[in-house]
Amino acid sequence: xxxxxxxxxxxxxxxxxxxxxxxxxxxxxxxxxxxxxxxxxxxxxxxxxxxxxxxxxxxxxxxxxxxxxxxxxxxxxxxxxxxxxxxxxxxxxxxxxxxxxxxxxxxxxxxxxxxxxxxxxxxxxxxxxxxxxxxxxxxxxxxxxxxxxxxxxxxxxxxxxxxxxxxxxxxxxxxxxxxxxxxxxxxx
Amino acid sequence: xxxxxxxxxxxxxxxxxxxxxxxxxxxxxxxxxxxxxxxxxxxxxxxxxxxxxxxxxxxxxxxxxxxxxxxxxxxxxxxxxxxxxxxxxxxxxxxxxxxxxxxxxxxxxxxxxxxxxxxxxxxxxxxxxxxxxxxxxxxxxxxxxxxxxxxxxxxxxxxxxxxxxxxxxxxxxxxxxxxxxxxxxxxx
DNA sequence: TTATATATGGAGGCATCTTCCACTTAGCAA
DNA sequence: TTGCTAAGTGGAAGATGCCTCCATATATAA
Numbered sequence: 001x002x003x004x005x006x007x008x009x010x011x012x013x014x015x016x017x018x019x020x021x022x023x024x025x026x027x028x029x030x031x032x033x034x035x036x037x038x039x040x041x042x043x044x045x046x047x048x049x050x051x052x053x054x055x056x057x058x059x060x061x062x063x064x065x066x067x068x069x070x071x072x073x074x075x076x077x078x079x080x081x082x083x084x085x086x087x088x089x090x091x092x093x094x095x096x097x098x099x100x101x102x103x104x105x106x107x108x109x110x111x112x113x114x115x116x117x118x119x120x121x122x123x124x125x126x127x128x129x130x131x132x133x134x135x136x137x138x139x140x141x142x143x144x145x146x147x148x149x150x151x152x153x154x155x156x157x158x159x160x161x162x163x164x165x166x167x168x169x170x171x172x173x174x175x176x177x178x179x180x181x182x183x184x185x186x187x188x
Numbered sequence: 189x190x191x192x193x194x195x196x197x198x199x200x201x202x203x204x205x206x207x208x209x210x211x212x213x214x215x216x217x218x219x220x221x222x223x224x225x226x227x228x229x230x231x232x233x234x235x236x237x238x239x240x241x242x243x244x245x246x247x248x249x250x251x252x253x254x255x256x257x258x259x260x261x262x263x264x265x266x267x268x269x270x271x272x273x274x275x276x277x278x279x280x281x282x283x284x285x286x287x288x289x290x291x292x293x294x295x296x297x298x299x300x301x302x303x304x305x306x307x308x309x310x311x312x313x314x315x316x317x318x319x320x321x322x323x324x325x326x327x328x329x330x331x332x333x334x335x336x337x338x339x340x341x342x343x344x345x346x347x348x349x350x351x352x353x354x355x356x357x358x359x360x361x362x363x364x365x366x367x368x369x370x371x372x373x374x375x376x
Numbered sequence: 377t378t379a380t381a382t383a384t385g386g387a388g389g390c391a392t393c394t395t396c397c398a399c400t401t402a403g404c405a406a
Numbered sequence: 407t408t409g410c411t412a413a414g415t416g417g418a419a420g421a422t423g424c425c426t427c428c429a430t431a432t433a434t435a436a
Binding site: 107110141143144147148150151152154155156158159172173176177179 | 295298329331332335336339340342343344346347360361364365367
């Protein structure tokens with residue numbers, strides 16, 4: 001949409017510092033830490049942080065962008081070697097795991113994904129693409145949308161974070177959902 | 189557990205005022221309003237509010253208790269006239285709708301349900317009961333827990349509150365989940 | 377009436393968010 | 407090189423909200 005007006009060199013440097021600091025701090029202490037702390041860690045004034053990232057979601061989305069880019073690419077590669085259903089299952093499972101990397105991100109996953117960061121865009125696009133494939137192949141109910149997927153990922157992420165999340169529990173819940181959207185009569 | 193030590197008359201009166209104020213304010217402005225505002229509306233000091241309700245969840249749960257009691261009773265009545273699967277579906281759908289009555293309750297639904305308010309207890313018990321029935325009848329996969337239900341309700345509530353929630357969207361998501369836990373081979 | 381356990385209000389300390397603006401600086405044009 | 411200026415900066419300050427604490431007030435039982 002609005003193409004960026006090109007940052008000054010120092011501003012770009014500070015932006016990177018903020019992102020690196022955010023990544024660290026979010027990992028250590030969850031997505032709800034004080035933004036003052038992020039600024040401090042970055043060695044930058046709080047005003048600078050706000051100028052670059054007007055909302056917490058914007059910062060979260062930006063910090064996540066690289067991670068999400070990799071995820072989307074990996075998913076794409078995997079999808080080429082497997083049937084759409086398995087690909088979708090794997091996508092969902094990994095989306096949850098990525099969401100769980102920052103404690104407390106789950107509740108805002110929807111909001112974060114809607115920020116137009118490259119990583120978020122790629123992740124959404126890839127998810128929609130796989131879903132479409134599975135539906136075209138008649139493997140998944142036609143009335144499922146990508147928003148449904150995000151909703152489910154949120155749910156699973158929430159659930160596994162409150163208790164002591166385990167990979168197997170995630171797999172279990174993913175399984176339930178995949179079973180729910182499966183279109184074949186003999187599912188399970 | 190710990191039976192209440194019987195409040196003094198004035199304390200009981202204030203407690204009621206706080207609950208009434210909380211109900212009003214939560215309805216008007218969501219579950220995240222400042223507790224100071226609730227106290228002000230109730231014509232009571234903030235200290236009094238904290239003495240009676242040590243956490244926001246405790247207050248939410250208490251304010252909700254009556255509503256949840258009715259819900260649980262209605263659900264119970266309905267369950268007698270229908271098969272467990274429909275009952276479960278209706279339960280889940282209404283749980284989401286009730287959760288959406290206060291904007292922003294969704295995120296703490298799990299925490300709220302765990303507060304030992306009569307309404308919360310009844311709601312949990314009723315949900316667990318219906319689930320059990322459906323499982324005993326072999327209609328629902330045995331590996332589903334009531335926590336799974338709460339988790340799904342939370343997510344659906346979150347998702348439908350961010351966008352412009354519509355009854356039909358809720359119904360759709362509930363449907364997907366119910367289909368997912370359905371145990372019959374020929375589901376759908 | 378009095379003693380006392382119970383209850384009260386709200387000031388105060390703390391954390392965080394967010395805005396704003398006087399000052400600084402990168403980068404360009406002369 | 408030297409200004410000039412638009413872009414950028416830091417952090418103080420004002421708001422808001424959480425929660426604790428305690429001097430004061432009051433219900434109630436004896």
